[in-house]
Amino acid sequence: MSFLKRMKEKLMGGPAKEEPVVEVTEQEVPVQEEEPQKALPEVEATVEEVVEEVKPEPVIEQPKEEPVEEVIEEVKNEVAEVEVEQPVEQEEQKGWFKSAFSITEKFKTGLSKTRDSFTSKVNDLVARYRTVDEDFFEELEEVLLQADVGFETVMELIEVLRYEVQKKNIKSTDGIQALISEKLVEIYEKAGEDSIELNLQPKGELTVILFVGVNGVGKTTTIGKLAHRLKSEGRSVMLAAGDTFRAGAIDQLQVWGDRVGVEVIKQSEGSDPAAVMYDAVHAAKNRGVDVLICDTAGRLQNKVNLMKELEKVNRIISREVPNAPHEVLLALDATTGQNALVQAQTFKEATNVTGIVLTKLDGTAKGGIVIAIRNKLHIPVKFVGLGEQMDDLQPFDAERYVYGLFADALDEQLEKEELED
Numbered sequence: 206m207s208f209l210k211r212m213k214e215k216l217m218g219g220p221a222k223e224e225p226v227v228e229v230t231e232q233e234v235p236v237q238e239e240e241p242q243k244a245l246p247e248v249e250a251t252v253e254e255v256v257e258e259v260k261p262e263p264v265i266e267q268p269k270e271e272p273v274e275e276v277i278e279e280v281k282n283e284v285a286e287v288e289v290e291q292p293v294e295q296e297e298q299k300g301w302f303k304s305a306f307s308i309t310e311k312f313k314t315g316l317s318k319t320r321d322s323f324t325s326k327v328n329d330l331v332a333r334y335r336t337v338d339e340d341f342f343e344e345l346e347e348v349l350l351q352a353d354v355g356f357e358t359v360m361e362l363i364e365v366l367r368y369e370v371q372k373k374n375i376k377s378t379d380g381i382q383a384l385i386s387e388k389l390v391e392i393y394e395k396a397g398e399d400s401i402e403l404n405l406q407p408k409g410e411l412t413v414i415l416f417v418g419v420n421g422v423g424k425t426t427t428i429g430k431l432a433h434r435l436k437s438e439g440r441s442v443m444l445a446a447g448d449t450f451r452a453g454a455i456d457q458l459q460v461w462g463d464r465v466g467v468e469v470i471k472q473s474e475g476s477d478p479a480a481v482m483y484d485a486v487h488a489a490k491n492r493g494v495d496v497l498i499c500d501t502a503g504r505l506q507n508k509v510n511l512m513k514e515l516e517k518v519n520r521i522i523s524r525e526v527p528n529a530p531h532e533v534l535l536a537l538d539a540t541t542g543q544n545a546l547v548q549a550q551t552f553k554e555a556t557n558v559t560g561i562v563l564t565k566l567d568g569t570a571k572g573g574i575v576i577a578i579r580n581k582l583h584i585p586v587k588f589v590g591l592g593e594q595m596d597d598l599q600p601f602d603a604e605r606y607v608y609g610l611f612a613d614a615l616d617e618q619l620e621k622e623e624l625e626d
């Protein structure tokens with residue numbers, strides 16, 4: 206079976222394997238209603254501007270100095286913006302009964318900025334070069350580099366494509382997008398066998414998830430979305446407000462806690478994050494909570510301080526819960542491009558990062574960063590943020606991702622294949 210047919214079967218055929226199914230009866234979920242897709246903002250920057258933007262900046266992030274009241278007000282507005290129509294209880298009943306197709310559509314919508322820029326250039330190349338030759342490969346290389354796929358990966362991909370083209374005696378560029386997609390998935394999957402599944406303990410045993418990442422990457426929002434997701438799967442969740450440093454961070458997490466309907470363990474601003482973790486772990490154990498999600502401060506004055514802070518937090522958690530934290534998730538903002546890679550490198554050296562959550566993938570025209578992160582860091586991208594809605598945090602899926610990149614060209618190619626059969 207061709208790559209495209211296999212892909213179609215997976216992406217359109219029934220519930221996605223990795224989507225957990227909530228234990229609810231059919232009566233409780235009468236009809237699967239699609240939530241309206243929020244229109245994405247226009248691409249604001251040209252590729253050249255975006256290239257300019259990704260020049261690495263120093264990793265050091267200074268905390269925001271906004272007054273607490275302003276931050277709380279801002280967060281309330283943000284939360285109000287992502288308000289879904291049904292109240293949380295109703296939404297929970299509905300669970301995560303998303304069809305494979307609707308998740309695929311989320312990737313397609315979320316990657317539309319990248320598609321508009323990167324993919325339209327590939328399509329343009331295909332239209333200009335009727336035959337696959339050296340000039341075609343050179344231009345393709347350039348387009349891939351501009352999409353932040355990363356130098357090594359681009360070189361590898363071009364080499365593999367050259368080999369395939371020769372082996373299969375491919376002359377025409379027609380349908381080359383399918384071959385690029387297939388090889389991108391192969392390269393992505395080859396980079397690591399490790400699972401993107403969260404390392405969750407069996408129900409009844411406490412799982413501790415630590416979130417790290419610099420300020421402003423969307424850490425708090427992601428914690429809120431993940432709490433909602435886990436709760437919708439039937440797990441009890443608690444949050445620990447370990448970012449005691451940034452003004453307003455505790456209140457911001459509390460707003461999300463209220464929104465999702467989970468308890469937030471906190472202390473006053475400026476207190477020791479390790480003390481908050483200690484309280485939170487005890488509270489979680491006493492209440493028999495399934496998952497404790499811990500926020501941490503995003504300050505990176507220097508690596509030594511970061512290491513010390515994370516070491517202390519880790520030590521407290523692992524002393525109270527053997528083998529915890531079970532996940533250390535690093536939140537990275539996809540719109541910061543190569544800077545996200547620099548941040549990831551620093552965190553990787555400071556602590557044992559087990560997975561990456563790439564936020565705001567919908568906000569960048571350079572969605573190739575997912576591949577660069579995977580290949581450079583060898584840390585699985587476990588979730589991607591594809592928008593501001595609650596369920597726009599999705600487990601990463603390489604096939605859905607490449608479909609999101611080349612949707613129209615792949616649909617067209619598949620149609621041709623099916624007609625030929």
Ligand SMILES: Nc1nc2c(ncn2[C@@H]2O[C@H](COP(=O)(O)OP(=O)(O)OP(=O)(O)O)[C@@H](O)[C@H]2O)c(=O)[nH]1
Nearest residue numbers: 420421422423424425426503564565590591592593
């Ligand atoms: N479009 C889009 N926006 C997102 C996504 N994730 C987060 N955001 C937005 O990014 C903004 C910042 O997110 P926050 O969670 O408030 O991040 P922060 O408080 O500035 O910083 P930290 O919590 O320290 O990361 C908010 O407006 C979020 O709605 C995403 O996947 N897509």
